[in-house]
Amino acid sequence: MVSLDARRIGQLENRDTLEAKLGALREGDMIKAQVRRFSPGEQPYYETFEVPYQKWMRVLDVLIYISEELDSDLSYRWYCGSKMCGTCALRVNGREILACWAAAEPEMTIEPLRNLPVIRDLTVDRRPYEKRFLELEPWIHRDEPYPGFPEPLTHREMRFTSKALDCISCAACYSACPVVGLGDLTRFCGPAPLVQLGQAALDPRDSRERSQELIEQASIFSCVSCYRCEEVCPASIPIVSKVIEPLKALAYRTARKKPRHPQTFLGIIRRRGRIDPSELVLRVQGLRALARLRWAVSLLIRRKVNPWATVFGRPIPGIASVRRLFRTFLRTS
Amino acid sequence: MRELRAEALVIGGGAAGTYAALCLHRQGVAPLVISKGLVGKSGASIFAGNLVISGRVLGNTEENARDTAEFLIKYHNQFLIDQEYAKRCGQWIAEVYYPELEEAGLYLRRDDAGNVVTSPGRLRSVAANVQGNSGVPFMDLRRKQLIRAGIPMLEEVVVTALLQAESGEVCGVLALDIASGEIFCVRAKAVVLATGYADRLHRRSTGTREMSADGIALGWRAGAELVNLEMQWWHTNDVRYPANWQRMQVYPNPMLGSWKSARNVNAKGEVFFDQQEDDPLAFGPYTVQLKRLVKQVREGKARYDGDYYSGFDHVDPAEVDAYTTYAKLFKQLGLDVGRDLVETAVSAHYRQGGLLVDPATMASTVPGLFVAGGVGGHSNGLIALVTYDGKVAADSVAQHVRDRPYASLPPHKAEEEAKRLQGLLKPGATPPVRVKKMIRELMWNDMGVEKNEAGMRRALEGLQEIRAAVLPAMGVTNLTKIMNHGWLDAIDAVNMVEACELMVHSALNRTESRGPFIRTDYPEMDNESWLAQNILVPTADGGFRFEKRPYATPYFQPEFVRKDNLAVQW
Amino acid sequence: MKLAYYPGCSAQSTCKELNVSTQLVASKLGLELHEYRSATCTGSREIRAVQPELFLALNTRILAMAERDGLPLMTICNTCTLNFLDVIQMLAEDKEALARVNASLAEEGLRYEGRAVVKHFLWVLLEDIGEERLRGMVKRPLAGLDVGAFYGCHITRPPGHYGFFDSRNNQALEKLNAILGARSIDYSGRTECCGFHTAAHEEAVAIKLVGKHLKNARDNGVAAIVTPCPLCHTVLDAYQPDMERDTQTRLGLPIIHLPQLVGLALGLTPEELQMDKHVVPLDLATRRKVIPIAAA
Ligand SMILES: Cc1cc2nc3c(=O)[nH]c(=O)nc-3n(C[C@H](O)[C@H](O)[C@H](O)COP(=O)(O)OP(=O)(O)OC[C@H]3O[C@@H](n4cnc5c(N)ncnc54)[C@H](O)[C@@H]3O)c2cc1C
Ligand code: SF4
Ligand code: SF4
């Protein structure tokens, strides 16, 4: 009966559907492409090119047209032209896309990926990104000798790995991730490195102990779960739910010293059924939270935090069923 | 000029080059890999959609194994292959290749019960993770194996010349680092040339961006003999638009877990090709499909540049989606080949010909120069075959470098080559990218699917005109040395002209039609005269002569001596 | 209209005012809310990640209650909403998991069949109350109020649930603002992440992530921010003093819960809506624009 889908308001108005995007251009229409130009030692600037639209034109075809017909000097990277090499990722109108995959749009501001040094124009230096994931040894380590071809393995066991293996290492998500964008504030390695690591760590054949790698080196619990990465992934990998979360589970399961945050969280729910964020903060941060006294006091005044409830709060009604679910479904090893 | 050293230098970061490097490393020889593109992200290897099973593995019967060999020799190589080499390859693939890849972590797609999923039929194949994308995890694995082994890789570095000692032996190369503009040389005891096929010489072509027949040009300048350069293969199923479309293919090969495959429909709506139904042995059905298309074109029901259609409109979309990427390829463009037919056209596919090698050693005719993969003229590669080449080349190189001192690089030659490169970084009338485009147009028009002497002569004249008038006036618009694609294009254009001329000469010399090599003036396949290597031999005066050497046919023989090529089933 | 109501943990602890204002506004709108007091936390991001089976079980239990009562389940938190949506999808794809959970739920007489419907309050407003009726109920149009929307993440991403190619194109809050008579101001943070989910252990991330956007909002003339999520609210409001220090700007941006904004337009006072519970108070100018006309 509902005619309006409130989840998607703005989608039609902003021509955010594939049909609208594809319908926006007709053969011979002029595409306006504003391209960010940069050479070392010079100031970056934007240059506008007009490109005649051709049927089924992609962003890559626009760039090829520019370099063949308008300015042969434009630097941009691509190899395969068919979503396999993962080297043509760019930002169009502020969003990461794969040039050989995304359809051209009437007006495009084309910029290089973020979070990576730009070599020239649209070409970035991929090495810092690769270095991040190579440190994580994203290949399987076998304790047991290989049993011979074909080894016992089911797709069900490989369901997460298989998704991670769709990754073409284009670094679009790495550019989109806001936490990576914060630089050294965290040690978070970013989504693509986690996907690379997931290719090995989520593979049942991998016997390497990964919790240290995941928690310390990759700082996986610094992911804020914003789904920016999933939004831009040209390989449609459910990065958060099928890679990062299974990796978090793996880290949690195998770590000898459990990461404090999820552990505390679980403890509170088991006891009360419901979370009290102030208790969570207190327990996770310990004395560190009290050091921010002024803040704590200001929250107290507005009754944002309620120490009484935190200490004496009672469990929800029906807590017995909750504890039963814990007994049945909590995975301990 | 900086001079690096490597016991063995591997040029190319595809399946052949990376495996050669790994094998060398295992044998204690220190390799250095130089690759024009990113290792594992450039070259044809990432395109491998499925992996053919050979021998008796994964439930293959004796008959399946024989069919695979027959396919390889007949359909895939048109008998222009050393059958003993093919046999060795097949054995190695069954015994070593698959187990080794799986042990290293490659995921050959299973079902939920744990069976490796294969395509049914007379020839069977598997996929790494998902069909259509097998080359991606495959090459990613190779890249990581090299990194893990600590094998040094110089990426986005183009080798522009092989350097030879007084004796003629190859003892190093000159290279340009594309990102920094540095020109440097590498001294090596042996060089493995693994630059892949001579792709991207036509307006529409498969292959990655950086392909420009470098290997052929480099080898030729070093005095290597070339073979069967005219044997160009075609993709019949590539999406038509835009004209410069970069290989968006509607895969015609058998699908994993399904008896169906993509079909072709002409402008009149008549189905003219459906692999599993029409010829189950034509596994990678390039030639069979192409021949059917030629007939459609001659009857006015299709054109090589469009007006016919491909897709899976006759297949349950769930079947296409189960194990393949096929239906997803064009989603962003609103095209659904898993449901509809899309307009398709022909692209130049890989080239069978290349450097003449001894397939037992992968040695070229130039001392110190070994070959692996698509750049060799010994077979029409598959990712498994080129991997085998890498192993054979590594074995020979390990022998070759043992106790051999480094030969000294002739200094003037390196300087000369560096000067030549610097000379290309100059302003000029025609941007190099435009010159490449001119060459591709010319090749498309006169070296397309159907050829004849007049057209080929025109192509030669055109190329000579480009060489004489266009190349000297070619110039870049920016003199920077940093990531200057214009400069790289200029280097490429010179190689392309050279290689294309040689191809046209070779094509003129093969006076028959054979499989995808279709001459209207010589429509018959001629097994009496041309079941033979068509060899280009460089001569002392800078020219060339032809030599012809017949192939032995110990295991499979063509059923006829002469026959209209289009009437030949394979 | 009767709805099952799932307030979630924040609205019952740090953001009590959200629960209060939701209930107030719902009754004004004629919505009858049936609250599940025995409902647990949905597991936020933590249980979801590290104990996926338990996550599934806890949420199925809540969905089963709504299904039993034949009511759409109304949420007022982005993360809870997404958790429910994900669980619904996971159960649809994995019948074995559903059977396992049902076997356990049987002990409290619950069983889930896959029919639950989950609706964030924002969607209820736009879909079920509808533009026309809502407009008709507005007593105090928020004319002159320049509102910046802060969607947060889980009400607009992942694309698998919401279908946006670019989630910046979501306009639901802007549409609501217009109905309420307020003016929507564009700024850089509309669909950005608030950083809540790591704030308990890395609050610096949240402060950095959001501070620059609030500054941009201020620069663009935003007078108040509306958000459909208590987690975003907690960060934007409670950490705002830290963001001011970090960006070295005076922000002073009141952060308004979605039902509070609706409530103001329906003629409720900021006090009734417990807006004094916020860390950043309503400044005088804003207050003048939102208090009921009679009182002004
Ligand atoms: C579209 C397509 C689909 C295919 N599908 C299949 C399939 O389904 N199954 C299958 O088995 N096979 C398939 N093949 C064939 C298979 O991919 C090739 O046989 C194989 O990949 C060739 O590998 P290679 O290492 O010889 O060359 P490539 O993979 O092409 O590698 C060549 C390398 O050399 C580098 N290079 C080039 N010039 C220079 C230079 N001047 N200096 C330095 N480096 C240089 C390149 O950058 C690249 O890294 C397909 C091929 C194509 C083109
Ligand atoms: S969900 Fe995590 S990894 Fe993905 S973009 Fe957000 S913070 Fe980065
Ligand atoms: S996960 Fe997706 S977006 Fe990220 S690198 Fe891989 S393919 Fe690209």
Ligand code: FES
């Ligand atoms: S060019 Fe290879 S993925 Fe786009």
